[in-house]
Amino acid sequence: MTLIYPNIFSILFIMSKFLININGEHFDESSAKISVFDRGFLFGDSVYESTRTFNRHPFRLSLHIERLFASALKIQLNPTLSKEEIATQVLKTIEQSPHQDIFMRIILTRGNNSDLGLDPELSSANNLIIITKEISPNPEWWLSHGLSMIFYQKQNSPSGSLPKSGNYQENIMAHKAALSQKAYDAIMVNGQGFATEGTTSNIWIIKNGVVYTPPLIDGVLEGLTRKTIFEMPRVYPIQEKSLTRQDILEADECFITSTTRNLVPVTKVESTPIGNGKPGVNTLELLKSYLQFVGQKAVF
Amino acid sequence: MTLIYPNIFSILFIMSKFLININGEHFDESSAKISVFDRGFLFGDSVYESTRTFNRHPFRLSLHIERLFASALKIQLNPTLSKEEIATQVLKTIEQSPHQDIFMRIILTRGNNSDLGLDPELSSANNLIIITKEISPNPEWWLSHGLSMIFYQKQNSPSGSLPKSGNYQENIMAHKAALSQKAYDAIMVNGQGFATEGTTSNIWIIKNGVVYTPPLIDGVLEGLTRKTIFEMPRVYPIQEKSLTRQDILEADECFITSTTRNLVPVTKVESTPIGNGKPGVNTLELLKSYLQFVGQKAVF
Numbered sequence: 001m002t003l004i005y006p007n008i009f010s011i012l013f014i015m016s017k018f019l020i021n022i023n024g025e026h027f028d029e030s031s032a033k034i035s036v037f038d039r040g041f042l043f044g045d046s047v048y049e050s051t052r053t054f055n056r057h058p059f060r061l062s063l064h065i066e067r068l069f070a071s072a073l074k075i076q077l078n079p080t081l082s083k084e085e086i087a088t089q090v091l092k093t094i095e096q097s098p099h100q101d102i103f104m105r106i107i108l109t110r111g112n113n114s115d116l117g118l119d120p121e122l123s124s125a126n127n128l129i130i131i132t133k134e135i136s137p138n139p140e141w142w143l144s145h146g147l148s149m150i151f152y153q154k155q156n157s158p159s160g161s162l163p164k165s166g167n168y169q170e171n172i173m174a175h176k177a178a179l180s181q182k183a184y185d186a187i188m189v190n191g192q193g194f195a196t197e198g199t200t201s202n203i204w205i206i207k208n209g210v211v212y213t214p215p216l217i218d219g220v221l222e223g224l225t226r227k228t229i230f231e232m233p234r235v236y237p238i239q240e241k242s243l244t245r246q247d248i249l250e251a252d253e254c255f256i257t258s259t260t261r262n263l264v265p266v267t268k269v270e271s272t273p274i275g276n277g278k279p280g281v282n283t284l285e286l287l288k289s290y291l292q293f294v295g296q297k298a299v300f
Numbered sequence: 301m302t303l304i305y306p307n308i309f310s311i312l313f314i315m316s317k318f319l320i321n322i323n324g325e326h327f328d329e330s331s332a333k334i335s336v337f338d339r340g341f342l343f344g345d346s347v348y349e350s351t352r353t354f355n356r357h358p359f360r361l362s363l364h365i366e367r368l369f370a371s372a373l374k375i376q377l378n379p380t381l382s383k384e385e386i387a388t389q390v391l392k393t394i395e396q397s398p399h400q401d402i403f404m405r406i407i408l409t410r411g412n413n414s415d416l417g418l419d420p421e422l423s424s425a426n427n428l429i430i431i432t433k434e435i436s437p438n439p440e441w442w443l444s445h446g447l448s449m450i451f452y453q454k455q456n457s458p459s460g461s462l463p464k465s466g467n468y469q470e471n472i473m474a475h476k477a478a479l480s481q482k483a484y485d486a487i488m489v490n491g492q493g494f495a496t497e498g499t500t501s502n503i504w505i506i507k508n509g510v511v512y513t514p515p516l517i518d519g520v521l522e523g524l525t526r527k528t529i530f531e532m533p534r535v536y537p538i539q540e541k542s543l544t545r546q547d548i549l550e551a552d553e554c555f556i557t558s559t560t561r562n563l564v565p566v567t568k569v570e571s572t573p574i575g576n577g578k579p580g581v582n583t584l585e586l587l588k589s590y591l592q593f594v595g596q597k598a599v600f
């Protein structure tokens with residue numbers, strides 16, 4: 001399927017919630033398929049990025065692609081596509097999308113295996129899959145009431161900055177545990193007892209006017225919203241610091257960050273209200289600064 | 301595609317190396333595809349079994365399906381297919397296969413997600429994929445010379461019996477490290493310094509006439525060949541015991557087991573010859589007993 005008539009395709013895809021780019025061709029959700037020999041499917045042998053657009057511009061695309069390649073390096077996946085080729089496909093799909101602003105999951109797998117073994121040499125060319133959907137605004141209650149979280153003790157606790165990989169089972173277990181306790185999500189805790197991150201977000205606290213988030217070495221994925229907050233003009237002092245469960249429970253304020261959700265207040269952890277149990281005023285102030293910053297800034 | 305004419309399909313599939321059953325329908329390797337929304341693809345959110353046939357009979361099928369369900373339980377995946385339904389599909393695919401004996405990878409994923417989130421409730425029905433191919437005989441040099449292995453220090457060291465899951469990246473890294481050192485595979489070592497298993501096999505040593513293999517608690521997948529060796533009439537005393545690197549390097553003999561490869565001697569680890577550096581006579585004796593046992597025994 002060659003995209004000769006983007007406008008016609010836009011009309012076709014407008015009925016579909018999702019628009020998916022597989023190795024350069026566009027599909028709707030019912031026809032977007034990959035081989036069962038794809039190593040992402042067989043072994044979780046893939047890396048990915050989640051990002052979004054603001055006013056049809058991708059949020060920090062070059063940084064996302066840099067991080068995709070950094071994740072690939074961590075699992076020794078040699079990209080057979082260049083950063084430019086990936087960026088071109090992302091931009092093509094944004095152009096093709098009928099939606100004003102979209103969420104994107106950019107997946108790079110080691111490719112299709114010619115046999116069933118683990119040897120990476122059994123695949124030659126990567127598969128690039130870009131799944132997009134219209135972005136939903138954050139529910140209003142997230143800001144008016146804040147989120148409730150639980151702690152989840154990780155079994156797998158490698159230290160150091162984590163790759164964003166297709167091996168996501170532990171995060172699924174953590175998220176499921178949270179949902180079963182009527183919480184929004186889990187704050188994962190590493191083998192040393194330090195809180196690391198949410199299942200798809202970074203975690204932060206504010207204590208005595210200082211903003212803290214765990215260092216990457218504790219086993220944290222370096223979120224680009226996290227990175228952006230470090231780069232923004234400082235509203236408050238910001239420090240990396242290992243955080244115990246106690247640090248979080250005794251914080252004045254707590255919040256999570258993610259590219260698709262920006263900053264969201266956390267008001268309860270393990271049934272303990274954080275601070276006064278309401279979304280923190282400093283958190284909301286930071287959110288305001290963040291939105292201004294990403295709105296002002298050129299998106300590349 | 302309904303399988304009304306199995307013989308005609310057998311003829312069509314005879315040209316294909318693989319025969320794949322996806323949710324009850326058969327495909328060749330070029331047409332076997334699953335949705336990019338399959339959670340196995342998105343997150344490695346799947347469990348699997350590898351097995352084989354002996355004379356067109358599946359090897360210990362009911363035990364393999366029991367273990368598939370045990371793996372599912374470990375990742376809190378609720379099967380939406382019964383054990384009987386899965387067995388029926390496996391038998392149907394064996395019947396359909398043009399090959400005398402086949403290798404089978406039976407994959408159960410949590411199913412297709414209706415959105416991109418981690419919540420398992422976003423999928424309703426599992427996907428069952430059975431990939432089969434003609435089984436290749438073990439290369440002769442495996443028995444005449446034995447395998448060379450390396451040690452690989454695991455980053456992720458959960459203790460206890462492991463699920464066979466779609467999160468296989470660490471094993472891929474270990475296998476890749478072995479190949480880059482011209483070894484056959486890696487013996488993985490857990491956080492406590494104990495050797496656990498190969499990347500797709502169990503590991504054993506023989507010392508002073510006693511056969512040892514690590515206990516499941518060290519972070520071992522309970523192989524069904526391993527299980528069968530414990531159940532066989534005893535040729536030698538067999539014990540579970542935590543094994544250090546040193547125990548392996550100083551063993552009289554060493555071997556691996558897997559359903560598809562049976563028993564294979566290991567004659568070198570990290571460039572150190574094991575015993576006299578040749579396939580162990582006791583190992584070969586055990587292999588003989590094993591083949592007799594699985595040949596004699598009814599395969600269910």
